[in-house]
Amino acid sequence: MRKNDYFERNDSVGKITLIYVILIIGCILSLYPVLNILSIALRPGNSIFSSSLKIIPDGATFENFKQAFIKYDLLEWLIHSLIVSGCAALFSVIVSITAAYAFSRFEFRGRKMGMSLLLVTQMFPATMMLLPLYIMLIKLGLTNRYIGLIIVYVSTSIPFNIWMLKGYFDTIPKSLEESAYVDGASIMTAFYKIILPLAKPSVALTALFSFMAGWSEYIVARVIINDSGKLTLPVGLVNMQGQFSTDWGIYSAAALITAIPVMILFVALSKYLVGGLTVGSVKG
Template sequence: MNSSNGYTIHDKSKKRSFFYRSKGDSPFKRILIHLVLVLACVIAVYPVLRILSVSLRPGDRLLSTSLAIIPKDASLGNYREVLFDKNFFLWLWNSLIITITTAVIGVILASTSAYAFSRWRFPGRGPGLVFLLTTQMIPAAMLMIPIYILAARLHLINTYKGLIFAYSVSSIPFSIWILKGYYDTIPVELDEAAMIDGVSKLASFYRIILPLSTPAMAIVFLFNFMTAWNDFLLARIMLQRETMYTWTLGLQSLQGQFQTEWGAYSAASILIAIPVMALFLFSSKWLISGLTLGSVKG
């Protein structure tokens, strides 16, 4: 960080910069940095560990002022209750079927549109892209009012159809932006080479662009999946019958305003959060590269 560390600035083997690497840092400073990071990690992870802790408590000791992560008489009773005495599988099924359909439809609709935005300079292209950005500014709660009223008039309340339509369309603008950014990085020469071989521009999309853009499609699929999977607001408005509940509504119903089923709630949270977090952490490198693609290049 500073010249008192005792190396010369011409020594190339020790690139030194406070903002780049810490080779030249004093041990005290290195320890301090690790301390700060450990503290941040504890803050990040502690509330999650608390859910785990409550989920392992036996039924008669759910309310306890103990701060131990693994309770003394840990039991899996809450998990048994959630899996067998609650509608857990029903919520999971509802969420899965809505979310997967949504994500697939969203990717298909967005991929062709993004190709048009990436490869053609048609009139209205710029305003179209700005329009897509503007839709991201509309508060979700704002669209809820007309969508609820229209859905009520069209008898789409308490159906999967209404939710699937709404979710797959709402994710399109963001998906188009990400996919367009990715297509832009694929050289146009590839399309042209294919066209010289007598392939039409559309066929070159299917034969060249689509196979090359599988990573971006995976990112978009995952984004769409996560958005729909984690949605509460639209589901709360559209689904009122208990057999239609997605897991977000189900979890909320366990945490009623007057009586909270802490054990069942925590066990269900853990069962849902662990796979989602694993998927997210596993794919975080791609997700993040997809997010930063546009901004770094722009």
């Protein structure tokens, strides 16, 4: 940044200082709960209810993290959630990409109505449709099976994903595909070799949203999966809470462990997320 950039934007020093102060306060408010959970997870069993404000408590230990895997089926819950969330994100992205491209590039009867209907479905949360979905899964024999849970997650995430991807496809000039058609490329070739590489930011953001929706979802998973050997992570974490008492040190450690896969996914997709967050904001 050049020295006179601030003056070119007519931003006073006081205004810039105020912005930074607000941002710092916001970061502190956001990080404090996480740091508090970390502090509880690191405390030894005899000082869980300590009133100390230290982030790293006296006698800090990783015993709670070990016990989370020893006393509970945390590793199995992680694997189950990775399977469900990963498959749901994969199928949702595949279906959403092709549908969004069709809505963006082709004129056909019912196109506008179809987009409107997709938007209307977002007015109803998944929990509202849980009863008919559950009855349907019972008749199909898909309860207590991951495929049934994946179907629900995919079907509920597709409408939003289509709208988001369509907004991004609309920003890509059609002349790129037309040039490919002139060179003899088919529609599928132009899509996979030209459009899809340009749409990586939106695809990455869609995959992240779809994964996180399945990773943190509790109510639907609680209803569809009843087998104690097939529980997903959110359901398993709730089961760690006892009726009369809860080992908060182990519970906090497990909560931190569950955040690791999402953090890894954020880091892996970080170079695409900045572009993906502006999906549909500018139409070119």
